[in-house]
Amino acid sequence: MESNTAVSALAALAQESRLAVFRLLVQNGPIGLTAGVIGEQLGLPAPTLSFHLKNLAQAGLVSAVQEGRFVRYRAEITAIHALVAFLTENCCGGDLNRCRPNESNP
Amino acid sequence: MESNTAVSALAALAQESRLAVFRLLVQNGPIGLTAGVIGEQLGLPAPTLSFHLKNLAQAGLVSAVQEGRFVRYRAEITAIHALVAFLTENCCGGDLNRCRPNESNP
DNA sequence: CTAAGACTTCGATAATGTTGGAAACATGGA
DNA sequence: TCCATGTTTCCAACATTATCGAAGTCTTAG
Numbered sequence: 001m002e003s004n005t006a007v008s009a010l011a012a013l014a015q016e017s018r019l020a021v022f023r024l025l026v027q028n029g030p031i032g033l034t035a036g037v038i039g040e041q042l043g044l045p046a047p048t049l050s051f052h053l054k055n056l057a058q059a060g061l062v063s064a065v066q067e068g069r070f071v072r073y074r075a076e077i078t079a080i081h082a083l084v085a086f087l088t089e090n091c092c093g094g095d096l097n098r099c100r101p102n103e104s105n106p
Numbered sequence: 107m108e109s110n111t112a113v114s115a116l117a118a119l120a121q122e123s124r125l126a127v128f129r130l131l132v133q134n135g136p137i138g139l140t141a142g143v144i145g146e147q148l149g150l151p152a153p154t155l156s157f158h159l160k161n162l163a164q165a166g167l168v169s170a171v172q173e174g175r176f177v178r179y180r181a182e183i184t185a186i187h188a189l190v191a192f193l194t195e196n197c198c199g200g201d202l203n204r205c206r207p208n209e210s211n212p
Numbered sequence: 213c214t215a216a217g218a219c220t221t222c223g224a225t226a227a228t229g230t231t232g233g234a235a236a237c238a239t240g241g242a
Numbered sequence: 243t244c245c246a247t248g249t250t251t252c253c254a255a256c257a258t259t260a261t262c263g264a265a266g267t268c269t270t271a272g
Contacts (some may be wrong), residue, residue: 003125010120013193015230016113022193029198029205036248045232050250052230069239069248077194077205084190087119087128088183092135099135099183121260141219153262156220175218175269 001086005060009083012059017044018052025062025075032074034067107192111166115189118165123150124158131168131181138180140173 013019020042025033033041039049053073056062060079065072092099119125126148131139139147145155159179162168166185171178198205 003122007120007122007125010116010125011229014113014116014120016109017230019109019113019116023195026194027196027199031204034248035250039249046249047232047234047251048230051232054250066239071249077197080190080193084186087186088132089129090133091183093133098137117259123260142217145219151262152219153221153264154260157260157262160220172268177219 001082006083006086008059009061009079012056012061015052017042017048018056021049021052021073022056022061022075025073026077028075030074032065032072034070034072036070038073107188112189112192114165115167115185118162118167121158123148123154124162127155127158128162128167128181131179132183134181136180138171138178140176140178142176144179 021038039046057064061076062073063076127144145152163170167182168179169182
């Protein structure tokens with residue numbers, strides 16, 4: 001993963017509404033939710049939600065699939081895993097024995 | 107973890123320089139680095155670095171300890187773990203069997 | 213006590229992100 | 243075809259953040 005990709009993903013999540021949208025989608029797993037339902041659940045005006053969903057999609061955190069008049073959104077869990085791997089890359093110089101010597105290791 | 111805390115942490119990491127600082131600190135584990143060394147390694151002017159380090163510290167992602175004239179910074183790995191837990195909280199409604207049915211589960 | 217070094221705060225400027233109403237754009241049903 | 247519904251684009255006001263020079267604080271050495 002490149003630094004720019006990580007920054008985009010983190011920036012996408014670093015906003016109250018988008019974070020709420022993402023978490024809601026995570027909770028709905030592979031079933032996902034349509035834009036309208038998301039807006040209803042979170043009380044967001046349609047243009048605002050659309051703006052945020054686009055942002056999340058561009059960051060690769062959610063996927064969008066057209067279903068007739070609806071658009072179904074799903075969380076991309078693998079994106080989060082990749083992000084965490086990037087953040088903790090080469091943790092403690094790669095030597096996990098040196099990682100937090102006086103604390104429990106993960 | 108509260109939503110505000112998560113947003114703060116994500117916003118702190120959602121910036122090229124701060125992300126680089128954090129990753130550098132992660133790689134140096136419990137040993138950490140002084141502000142001067144970080145600035146030298148990343149080529150950041152002192153005021154800019156100070157601004158970013160303060161931001162990271164306020165978000166709980168790094169800790170700062172005064173050592174004489176120096177200030178030693180360390181990454182707070184547990185903050186990342188808490189953040190990930192918050193992001194994936196109640197994933198797929200808590201039923202992991204429903205999580206990505208056609209893909210490998212984590 | 214003075215000076216030099218490490219780091220932070222101040223302050224001004226520039227750039228970027230957020231919000232939501234109005235209007236436009238699809239899509240499917242009557 | 244025409245209408246109702248779901249979603250997006252446009253736009254303008256507003257709010258937040260990034261940058262770094264200059265000046266300030268704090269600490270140790272001489």
